[in-house]
Amino acid sequence: MDTRERILKAAAEMIAEDVTAKLSVRAVAARAGVSTGSLRFHFPTQRALQDSLLARIYGHLLPGDPIQDRSLPPRERLLNCLRQVLALTGTNEEARAAWGATYRAFIEPEPTEPVRAAYLGLEREAERRVEHWLAVLVEEGALPPGDHTRNVRFLLTVLNGLSFERAMPTRESVLVAETQTLNAAVDQVFSTGPAPPAGPALP
Structure with missing residues (x-):
């Protein structure tokens, strides 16, 4: 070695x-x-060490779709799914490049219909991926049935925030903070469940 x-x-x-x-x-x-x-x-730098370690840890996750690995508890599988998506962002330099490309594609130009449609297509694909994870857990009985839209949006917001943080010159303990945030997000999903049914419309 x-x-x-x-x-x-x-x-x-x-x-x-x-x-x-x-x-x-x-x-x-x-x-x-x-x-x-x-x-x-x-x-x-310490940040360089942590970035390399982060990439190594996520790179050794189970290949394919972690939500299907039923040898692990549901909570760990959902956590691995989040890690896998976040790994696509890359570490500091890669994340900066990815967010720069996002800015040039969707923020800098005028919000024309083609630009809006392209972004919404990407957003919908991300939603489908998270919906799939939660649907598998509902089918197994690990999550109660119902409308999990708010949990889908919550998890995507967490992933977006963490990927953006990777691109910024923030604290050096990125690995620790990121792990804590992902664990908190998964705990929130398992503790809240689906949204309650909508009440009657107000007159």
């Missing part, structure tokens, strides 16, 4: 043991059995 792989393996073990681990240069270097200078050579 080369030095870079040893560093990533050590950092992954630290996160597996404690999701709030700070991944300091000194601690990760000691765990990997390398010098801090060697770690800095491969990962010049």
Whole structure:
């Protein structure tokens, strides 16, 4: 195993043991059995190390559609689905490029009908994907039946926010904050269930 792989393996073990681990240069270097200078050579900043670790963790998720992996509990499967979509955003530089392309395609130009239709098509495809996840969980009895539209919108809003945060020069503990947010989002879906039936229209 080369030095870079040893560093990533050590950092992954630290996160597996404690999701709030700070991944300091000194601690990760000691765990990997390398010098801090060697770690800095491969990962010049703590953010670079965390971005690479984030990509590695998400890259090792189950291939295909995680919601179908019934060897895992429903909550873990939904969490893996969110991680898989977020992984498509990439890490810091990739996320900046993706959001830049989104801005140039849908925000910068005038909101003509073709622009609006193109964006709504992408939005609808994302909604279908999340609807599919929740429908599978409803069919299994893990979620109650009903209108889960609000949970679909909620999960998409969380994913959009996290992908945008990846593109911004924010705090260095992106991995920790992102993991906590995804777990909170999944907990919210399982605790709230579908929206209640609409009441009668007001006169």
